[in-house]
Amino acid sequence: MQEISGEEQEWQLLVDAADAGSRLDAALARAVPVFSRNRIKDLILAGSVAINGRAVTEPKYKLRDGEEVTLVAPEPIEAEPTPENIPLDILYEDDQLIVINKPVGMVVHPAPGNYTGTLVNALLYHCGDSLKGIGGVKRPGIVHRLDKDTSGVMVAAKTEQAHNHLAAQFADHGRTGPLHRAYMAYCWGRTQQASGTVEAPLGRDPANRLKQAVRQDGREAITHYWVEARFGDEGWDITRIRCELETGRTHQIRVHMAHIGHPLVSDMVYGPGFATKVNRLPDAAKAAVAALGRQALHAAELGFEHPVSGDEMQFEAPLPPDLEALEAAIEPFDRAFAR
DSSP, X not given: OEEEOSSSEEEEEEOOTTTTTSBHHHHXXXXXXXXXXXHHHXXXXXXXXXXXXXXXXXXXXXXXXXXXXXXXXXXXXXXXXXXXXXXXXXXXXXXXXXXXXXXXXXXXXXXXXXXXXXXXXXXXHHHGGGOOBBTTEEOOEEOOOOOTTOEXXXXXXXXXXXXXXXXXXXXXXXXXXXXXXXXXXXXXXXXXXXXXXXXXXXXEETTEEEEEEEOTTSXXXXXXXXXXXXXXXXXXXXXXXXXXXXXXXXXXXHHHHHHTTOOBTTOTTTOGGXXXXXXXXXXXXXXXXHHHOSOOEEEXXXXXXXXXXXXXXXXXXXXXXXXXXXXXXXGGGEEXXXX
């Protein structure tokens, strides 16, 4: 497969015995790995593929030995979200991807009620012409998300090849590959076990469409956790827990911790009944919790395989100031604990 560069990207393939009999979309997906198979199919249907100079719009077309296939991908169009000059805490960046430490309060993707000020708006401005197009649009490839009020490390793709590779890793959830995600959560109460696994399927809460709930007919959801520290005095307990995900469902950690009786500190969606515990805290800790205004959850670590070099990459995001303040306020009451 030969790539001819220019305003449009053009690839030419001479079909040999190995590709003869293959479907057109499958052969092109193998030969042009920068595009997903769905993107290849869209290009074929749009008339961007020719065989021996004649346009072919049937993805299932069976190739014959000796045929010349030409794929012309149009220049990616500009993304609809507006680029915005929003400061980013960048942990790493190259021509394939960017890793950032997302702050509290930032929505990842534009949506009703949040069309501006999002991570996508910020990435469009920062990355500019280094975005090579994903699905034919100059946009960052979002392969995972954090809640608006969850801080921590995230990766976004700049190219279609990186997007496909990273998306496959996140879909696998680290079961067979190097993907690694670890979260720091401050939870109410004292867990009975030093470590454990919550395996409870999640689905939309039938009583509140904005919430998730444990449901027998829900999607598989598995969270592994380890106690890292216990804090407390008479009348109150807070546990710092490390969580690692085997699946990636919406609000997974928040729902699972509440399900086992230890909702996240300051999570008014899944732990409203624990609000009275704040009144039992020492004054400094009470002020730190009141200042949070969001669930005490931070995406602390992210590891993955680089989509081009194959190197295993590991990143850490330090605790944000509000969680540092919480830790400092409850630290004098730390109960020594060894994992």
